[in-house]
Every structure is written in C-alpha cells, then in structure tokens.
Amino acid sequence: MxxxxxxxxxxxxxxxxxxxxxxxxxxxxxxxxxxxxxxxxxxxxxxxxxxxxxxxxxxxxxxxxxxxxxxxxxxxxQIGAEIGGKKITIADFSHLKVxxxxxxxxxxxxxxxxxxxxxxxxxxxxxxxxxxxxxxxxxxxxxxxxxxxxxxxxxxxxxxxxxxxxxxxxxxxxxxxxxxxxLGAPMDVLWFRLSRKDSDETFSLGKIDLGRILIMINRGNYWQCGFLIRKGTFDSVQSGGLEAFQQSLLKVSPNLKDRVEELKSWDQIKLLTVxxxxxxxxxxxxxxxxxxxxxxxxxxxxxxxxxxxxxxxxxxxxxxxxxxxxxxxxxxxxxxxxxxxxxxxxxxxxxxxxxxxxxDRVLDKSVHPGIPLPFKLLNKVPFLRRIPAYIIGIGFRPEHIKRFD
Ligand SMILES: Cc1cc2nc3c(=O)[nH]c(=O)nc-3n(C[C@H](O)[C@H](O)[C@H](O)COP(=O)(O)OP(=O)(O)OC[C@H]3O[C@@H](n4cnc5c(N)ncnc54)[C@H](O)[C@@H]3O)c2cc1C
Incomplete structure (x- = not known):
C-alpha cells in the first residue's frame, strides 16, 4: 500500500x-x-x-x-508565598522596564x-x-x-x-x-481543581507548611491546585485513602475546609511527574x-x-x-x-x-518551617525583590523579534 x-x-x-x-x-x-x-x-x-x-x-x-x-x-x-502561616513577598515585577x-x-x-x-x-x-x-x-x-x-x-x-x-x-x-x-527532581505534583469563592483571595498563591506545599492558581470560578509530593510516592498517597489526602490539604490550607470534599475520587487528581x-x-x-x-x-x-x-x-x-x-x-x-x-x-x-x-527539606519535615534567610531579606527590603522579578519575568538573555524584509 x-x-x-x-x-x-x-x-x-x-x-x-x-x-x-x-x-x-x-x-x-x-x-x-x-x-x-x-x-x-x-x-x-x-x-x-x-x-x-x-x-x-x-x-x-x-x-x-x-x-x-x-x-x-x-x-x-508581585508574587509571594505563605510560609508557616506568614505571608511574604518575593518578587516585584512592577519596576521592570517593559x-x-x-x-x-x-x-x-x-x-x-x-x-x-x-x-x-x-x-x-x-x-x-x-x-x-x-x-x-x-x-x-x-x-x-x-x-x-x-x-x-x-x-x-x-x-x-x-x-x-x-x-x-x-x-x-x-x-x-x-x-x-x-538533573533530578525530588517531587511530583498532584493536579486538581477546587471551587473558588468570591470572598477568597484573588491572586495565585503558594503555601508551605507542615511538610506540605500547595500551589493555587486562580482560574475564576475554581482554583487549579498543585500539591507537591515526594517523587514516586503517589501509590502510597493513594493507598492512604482520599480522606487522609483531604486532611493533608487542610494542614497546609485550613480555609479549604468547606471544599476538600469536592474531591470524591482519585480520577479527579492527576499525577504530573516533574x-x-x-x-x-x-x-x-x-x-x-x-x-x-x-x-x-x-x-x-x-x-x-x-x-x-x-x-x-x-x-x-x-x-x-x-x-x-x-x-x-x-x-x-x-x-x-x-x-x-x-x-x-x-x-x-x-x-x-x-x-x-x-x-526537599520542606517535604522531609512535618513541622512549621522557618522562613529561609534569602526570603526574609526579600520580604524586608523591597528593592531586592527586583532581582527575582528580573530572573523570573525576563530571564537570562531575553530574545527579540528580528525583522526580515
Ligand atoms: C506540574 C507542572 C506545572 C507547570 N507549571 C508551569 C507554569 O505555571 N508556568 C510555566 O511557564 N511553566 C510551567 N511548567 C513548565 C511548562 O509546562 C513547560 O516548560 C512548557 O509547557 C514547555 O513548553 P513546550 O512547548 O516545550 O512543551 P509542551 O508544553 O509540553 O508542549 C508539547 C506539545 O506537544 C504535543 N506532543 C507531544 N508528543 C507529541 C507527538 N508525538 N506528536 C504530536 N504532538 C505531540 C503535546 O500534546 C503538547 O501539546 C510546569 C511544569 C510542570 C511539570
């Protein structure tokens, strides 16, 4: 043929x-x-x-x-994080010359x-x-x-x-x-949705506490959530049961109390390998x-x-x-x-x-983490937040569109 x-x-x-x-x-x-x-x-x-x-x-x-x-x-x-219940600002993009x-x-x-x-x-x-x-x-x-x-x-x-x-x-x-x-990665990500209320924060968040890390991206009427787990442990998270997983989420974000039960099956939770x-x-x-x-x-x-x-x-x-x-x-x-x-x-x-x-260190220890020194500095000295803003927002060697007539 x-x-x-x-x-x-x-x-x-x-x-x-x-x-x-x-x-x-x-x-x-x-x-x-x-x-x-x-x-x-x-x-x-x-x-x-x-x-x-x-x-x-x-x-x-x-x-x-x-x-x-x-x-x-x-x-x-600006982007920040909530570490051990304390909100900090890490990067400020507003000064970028773009x-x-x-x-x-x-x-x-x-x-x-x-x-x-x-x-x-x-x-x-x-x-x-x-x-x-x-x-x-x-x-x-x-x-x-x-x-x-x-x-x-x-x-x-x-x-x-x-x-x-x-x-x-x-x-x-x-x-x-x-x-x-x-180069290796110590974590994988569990990706799922939870509903979002008008009274919730409007910006996207990263929360770190008690050995857990939760990223929440605002997509209007729902939060797109990413929950970090140690690489290769999804099977043991699953065998612990859905209720234990819901409780784990509440440890890092107690204000999701009225929503974690929206997760009724593991089909709603996707494993993204990093x-x-x-x-x-x-x-x-x-x-x-x-x-x-x-x-x-x-x-x-x-x-x-x-x-x-x-x-x-x-x-x-x-x-x-x-x-x-x-x-x-x-x-x-x-x-x-x-x-x-x-x-x-x-x-x-x-x-x-x-x-x-x-x-790696956060996932290892089920304790309230301290704020790492560089993050403390960024939180205290607003000027310094321009550095991570440049690295994240512009990056090394930004490209420009060339014209070919
Ligand atoms: C959990 C997680 C969250 C992330 N979040 C962010 C974030 O918020 N912001 C960010 O900037 N980056 C994020 N990243 C990284 C980002 O997703 C990737 O770096 C980026 O998508 C790379 O873009 P790409 O076009 O190279 O590849 P991809 O976005 O992976 O696109 C590849 C495309 O190729 C298609 N494809 C694959 N194989 C074939 C095939 N054989 N034939 C035809 N089509 C095929 C796929 O369907 C896909 O559409 C995240 C990564 C992970 C793992």
Missing part, C-alpha cells in the same frame, strides 16, 4: 508554546511549516498558566499585544488558541490537530521527515528540517537518540529540539513556557535567513543551541538549587 506523503519546509512535532510560536514566526516570514499536535484541541488543564513580561514584550514587538490583552488576563505585579511589568495568568489553551488564530492569517501555516508524530525518517545520515498518524492512518511528512517541540516525553528526542543529562534534564546536543543533521523537548523544566518559578517561547524566537531569528538563502546546515542548528544553552543551564541550576535547598 502506498503511504500518503506531504512535503513542507519545516515540520514541527508538538503544538505547545514552543511549537506554535515557531510555526507562527516561520509562516509569518513566508516559510511553509506544518505543526503536528496529537490532541484534537488545546484544552489540557495540566498546562502552566503564566505568560511572563518577556513573552508579553515579544507580543508587543509582533504588534499583537493589544489583541492578547483583550482576553481575560489576570495581571499579577510594556507589561506583570505576570499574566491566563489558561494556556486561551494563549495557544490566540497564537493559532494569529498564525492562521498566513497561508504557510498548517496545523494538523489530532495528528501524532510516531517516528522519524532518516536517509543518508540526515533526518528528512516524520511519520505521522491521524485517526488510525499513517502518512509521511517530508521536510528540510524536523523540529522536536513535543515536550518532556518527546518522541523526537527518543527516536533521534540524542543524549539526555538528567523532570529536570537537558540534551547535551540539541540537533542532528535535519533535526533540532527546542523547549521542554531540549530541556525539561521544573515548575519552579513557572518559567518553562517563557523559556520555550524564547527558544522559538531565537530559532526563528536564525532559521529564517537560512531558509531564505537555502543554506540550512548543522552550523545553523548549532548556533541555535549556542544561543539558548546558557539561559537554559542557568535557569535549571537555580531551579535545582531551590528544589534541593527548599522543596
């Missing part, structure tokens, strides 16, 4: 923040691109919800910021749908939903395409460049045998990984989406002239890794430091 074959210049596996942004930027420059997304839509509630000042600045440079801000965006100028000095909280599906709407203005943008990349095509030591599967049917997508933007469990990185360096790693080499001839596929990020600081988007912009800035001049080589791909490896490594180093110094 003949396998149907589609040809494009760039085939991107994965329609997350990295894949959709890169697809948009290439199509905008007239480069035919096909993006594969395995799900039929973007309504996955396990996606992070934060759009950072650096990403908002990119939307401004693309002239789509005003349209984005017409969506229901929740603006957060058009939007705040974190924009918006369900990620709204952001992705918005970016897809923008991208669809360009005929070169082709998004195939419900289409999974299942294997790579390699000929003469060069990747030349992807085997895709949609509704039970397999077909080939031939391309000059294959991009792996397929997240932490990337098919592209697995099939290309790129070497992964794991992985922190990076590829030692992000590319091979004809293939490049970006975003979590190149470097899986910890949820700490909620910076993964921003990094994925910055990778996409850096990749576009380097790929567009190479596509235009027909001289896309391994050096082009190496230049993208060289540009993005530094911000990735430093962000991951900070995440791993915080995981080991704070998360």
């Amino acid at each position: 003949d396998i149907k074959s589609v040809t494009t210049r760039c085939c991107i596996v994965g329609g997350g923040p990295a894949g959709i942004m890169l697809g948009f930027l290439l199509a905008r420059s007239g480069i035919p691109v096909t993006v594969l997304e395995q799900w039929p839509d973007f309504f996955r509630d396990f996606r992070g919800d934060t759009i950072h000042p650096a990403t908002l600045e990119l939307l401004y440079e693309l002239n789509i910021l005003d349209a984005f801000l017409r969506l229901p965006v929740d603006k957060t100028y 058009h939007c000095p705040y974190l924009a909280f918006i369900p990620q599906w709204d952001f992705l749908n918005f970016m897809v709407e923008q991208a669809k203005q360009y005929p070169e943008f082709n998004l195939l939903l419900q289409t999974e990349g299942v294997d790579l095509i390699k000929e003469n030591n060069r990747y030349v395409g992807v085997i895709a599967k949609s509704q039970g049917e397999q077909f080939e997508i031939r391309a000059e460049l294959v991009i792996g933007a397929d997240g932490r469990h990337s098919m592209v990185r697995e099939k290309s045998h790129l070497t992964v360096e794991a 992985t922190v790693d990076h590829l030692t080499k992000w590319y091979e001839a004809g293939l490049l990984c970006i975003g979590d596929s190149a470097h899986a990020m910890s949820p700490i600081g909620g910076v993964g989406i921003n990094l994925a988007i910055q990778d996409a912009v850096a990749a576009a800035n380097i790929l567009i002239p190479a596509f235009q001049k027909n001289n896309l080589t391994e050096d082009t791909l190496r230049a993208i890794q060289d540009r993005r490896a530094f911000p990735t490594r430093w962000t991951q180093r900070i995440q791993v430091f915080l995981q080991n110094r704070i998360i």
